[in-house]
Amino acid sequence: MLVFLTAAVYAQVAGHRFVSFDDTQYLTANPNMSQGLTPDSVRWAFTSLYASNWHPLTWISHLIDVQLWGMAPAGHHLTNLALHIVAALLLLFFLYRATEAFWRSWLVAALFALHPLHVESVAWAAERKDVLSALFCFLTLILYRRYASRPGVTAYLLALGAYLCGLFAKPMLVTLPIMLALVDYWPLKRFELSGGVRTCWPRLKPLILEKVPFLAAALASSLITVAAQQRGGSVMDLQRIPVFPRLENSVVSYAAYLAKTVWPADLAVYYPFSAELPWWQIAGGLCFLVLTSYLVLRFGSRFRYLPVGWFWYLVTLLPVIGLVQVGGQAMADRYSYLPLVGIFVMASWGLGELGEKRQLQRWVLPAAAALVLAVFSALTWHQVGYWKDSITLYRHTVQATRDNNIILDNLGVELLEKGDLAGAIESHLASLRINPQFATAHYNLGVALDTKGDFAGAVREYQTVLRLNPNHFEAFNNLGYDLQQLGALPEAILAFERACQLRPELTMPRIALGTALVGVGDLPQAVAVFREVLQMAPGDVKARSNLGVALARQGNLAEASREFEAVLQLNPQDSVARQNLQRAQAQLKGK
Incomplete structure (x- = not known):
């Protein structure tokens, strides 16, 4: 029984x-x-x-x-x-x-x-x-x-x-x-x-x-x-x-x-x-x-x-x-x-x-x-x-307890994943009303504001995170992307450089740094960054493609063409690399 x-x-x-x-x-x-x-x-x-x-x-x-x-x-x-x-x-x-x-x-x-x-x-x-x-x-x-x-x-x-x-x-x-x-x-x-x-x-x-x-x-x-x-x-x-x-x-x-x-x-x-x-x-x-x-x-x-x-x-x-x-x-x-x-x-x-x-x-x-x-x-x-899924569990916990900023923040993350953007933002804000010094909630609110397209608001949240936790890699990385969106490329470069220092084994922030350097016209440094990435990950298509773009802008069309060809060997369906290759070869013939 x-x-x-x-x-x-x-x-x-x-x-x-x-x-x-x-x-x-x-x-x-x-x-x-x-x-x-x-x-x-x-x-x-x-x-x-x-x-x-x-x-x-x-x-x-x-x-x-x-x-x-x-x-x-x-x-x-x-x-x-x-x-x-x-x-x-x-x-x-x-x-x-x-x-x-x-x-x-x-x-x-x-x-x-x-x-x-x-x-x-x-x-x-x-x-x-x-x-x-x-x-x-x-x-x-x-x-x-x-x-x-x-x-x-x-x-x-x-x-x-x-x-x-x-x-x-x-x-x-x-x-x-x-x-x-x-x-x-x-x-x-x-x-x-x-x-x-x-x-x-x-x-x-x-x-x-x-x-x-x-x-x-x-x-x-x-x-x-x-x-x-x-x-x-x-x-x-x-x-x-x-x-x-x-x-x-x-x-x-x-x-x-x-x-x-x-x-x-x-x-x-x-x-x-x-x-x-x-x-x-x-x-x-x-x-x-x-x-x-x-x-x-x-x-x-x-x-x-x-x-x-x-x-x-x-x-x-x-x-x-x-x-x-x-x-x-x-x-x-x-x-x-x-x-x-x-x-x-x-x-x-x-x-x-x-x-x-x-x-x-x-x-x-x-x-x-x-x-x-x-x-x-x-x-x-x-x-x-109440344990059937995360949202049900977190909503019940918020009702059963007081001033539960941890669970309010978790609820916001889950609501964002389910597509409830307004509910996610409100949940993160409620968490921060309880504990304004909660760095994780500021970061997650920044992610929600990114999803909304409010890049300026997201930048403020990531900057707050970094005041509370100066070694927060994700905040530096996201801050760099948002500053790029806002056209603040020099500040974005600083953010990506710090992200690279915190996680030197990752290629993603290095590629973002190289892209930002291309944007400000620092092509030699951009080329150097993309080459570093390819030493770490020779098969990284994005880094190789971006290296080709940087080389082409430097006027090094032959080397750029070789990079685009290498991209197409790795991914023959890459239409952007094919167009860049055709453009570089046409410019070479024009010379």
Whole structure:
């Protein structure tokens, strides 16, 4: 039944498209994906820090999808769904085998499978790492329980191997060694906390030592992840987001995830970070965390699932709570994918204990649980619908959040691609009203104004971009083209020269520079630039054709003719080159 319910709730993903938020970077615009699963692509998966991440198993799973389905979104989305269902089943299996409480275990797995907060991890193709790492997390727990019940080298190595696969899928599992210690306490009950240190230590020491290889793997994964994210520029330094705003946001986020768990409204793909949170949210969140921690510890000896569930939630969220700020978001639904398992355990076992203590009629709690699952299923179905394409997702996010300049800018890009020029310009302007210093929005507004034909307006936007980011190659390049359109060739030449300095390996800005030099009559320099391009790319037809034009204007008609002939050898259908050749040959005969 769990499989059927989950598949039914998420079935619509089969008709969804990729979204431009990371799906483009991970899949459609990732040149390493196009070849599918090959020895070279597998080598890339294990050696690359692409997209500021090292998760080779996730890359390999994407490569397998490309091998099977190409870039058809349906196959990728359905694979995510299948992995999510398998993860839920593994969670059910672990809890049931560890507790022998089937219906409580089933309720935890059902909440995991059907809660709206988990839609982002399943319906977003780029979040493959969530569902895949959760699958290996629960598999590790299953194998660890088997090892705990029948210790042996093989059982231990199987559990450690599953954990390594989980780290290879997503490094958020660095907290799993602590989670293993929690499940040692409950449900495996491998140690007691009663008595003094002398009494507990002989039982705890071997349990701690057996975690050392897991901790070593977690440390190695952490170091690689930090290096990858710093190399990719994803980690926010303390000047951009100081320590105290991070701490305040972490406290509020811990409480906010729980609020959205109980009342899953206004879920969004991106929640903007705010450095000025209301004092009452910070104080309320801190009081809630302290009070809840006290209560679960106070009653933890009687109800072991309380501290295990609560600290599972706190610990698994710790790597992504924002103390090390990666990206500009305050929180993310996908970060709750594993942590909420602890809360679901507290809720399911707590309801079971309540029913037994109050001696409620047998139908009351199942009916209440069924009602909650029905509501969550309906909300999840509705939330999945927002992921059908980028525009739908971004419009919903703008409505669900405040001052979301990032998503407004993304929406503008998508609207322009769909041909809604007015909507795109308005969306970029709305983004800039929130953050006038947002260079990306200025650049994208410039692109939209170019499309409109407002070259003067576009020039202003690109110049603003360059004040904010003096090394923005695309802004220099586009600025050069627009200045050409406006007849400001000397200024265009300066812009193209700077673009060439920033990206010396590209031929495109060099060709544009040579064309502008021809326009101002600096033919010797133009010829030199076109020759440089042809040294880099001998088969570049445009550079060779433009070189021929520059040579002809210099009066070097014989050499110009040879260049036009070379163009026609490369592209016999080039009518412009043919006309230029005929004109040059006619002028030669006239001499």
